[in-house]
Amino acid sequence: MDDLMSMELEDQKKELEVDLLLETIYRLAGYDFREYVRASIMRRIENRRTIENVPTITALIEKAIYEPGFLNRMIEGFSVPVTEMFRDSSFFKEFRKNVIPHLREIEEIRIWHAGCATGEEVLSMAILLEEEGLIDKTTIYATDMSEEALNTAKSGVVSLWKMQDYTRNYLAAGGGKEFSEYYKTNAQFVSFSQHLLKNVIFAQHNLVTDQSFNEFHVIFCRNVLIYFNPTLQNKVHELFLQSLSRGGFLGLGNKESLRISQYADAYEDFSVSEPLYRKK
Secondary structure (H helix, E strand, C coil), X not given: CHHHHHHHHHHHHHHHXXXXXXXXXXXXXXXXXXXXXXXXXXXXXXXXXXXXXXXXXXXXXXXXXXXXXXXXXXXXXXXXXXXXXXXXXXXXXXXXXHHHHHHCCCCCEEEEEECCCCCHHHHHHXXXXXXXCCHHHEXXXXXECCHHHHHHHXXXXXXXXXXXXXXXXXXXXXXXXXHHHHEEECCCEEEECHHHXXXXXXXXXXXXXXXXXXXXXXXXXXXXXXXXXHHHHHHHHHHHHHHEEEEEEEEECCCCCCCCCCCHHHEEECCCCCCEEEEC
């Protein structure tokens, strides 16, 4: 019994440490991780503790307050830049087949990639729009909380070793050209044509704390909301609803859904097979 009580006390202390660390980040930097899924944020905290070689989470709090540059390093480490080109290729194929015809009717198209990470999905959409003849009348807004990820996205550079998978994804997504037409290579990296990024605006934006900044015909936020608890997910969905034009499209990740959102009734299911929704 004493052992059980001791374990429970240790768990409570660790929870308190985490709460205090996240509160410190929010107060000092304005980044709010307090309603992220706790298991996910704990992995990132423990990874940072290992990197810094400190014995406790409290030591991270002290470094965040007093050590110049540490807070920014920790925040960058909390971002999740996991992405790939034409990820879930069936989603892009569905978008090409059924959403693009609606976009053709719009004079000036605005698309928001929220949580764009290092930009692979932004490049994917730019290529799709190029092939559909819509890139010149489209502005893509690519945002992320991570400045480091955005700098990578702006470069249009990806690792060469990823290209075999990306080519396979492109073809499965309905790509109609030789994928190699879009990039140049060297020994280690692939540089995509800057023509693809000419109408892309990259900017820092925090989905948790920042507000709507435009009205969009399409919003993509794929595989980001899985890291948020239900309360925070609803907050972000409110932001998206405010930001979408009437009849606008919302694209989520394949493990995400509007079904548990309190804003689900504001949309209709646009696809039977993919997480694509249309604002009523």
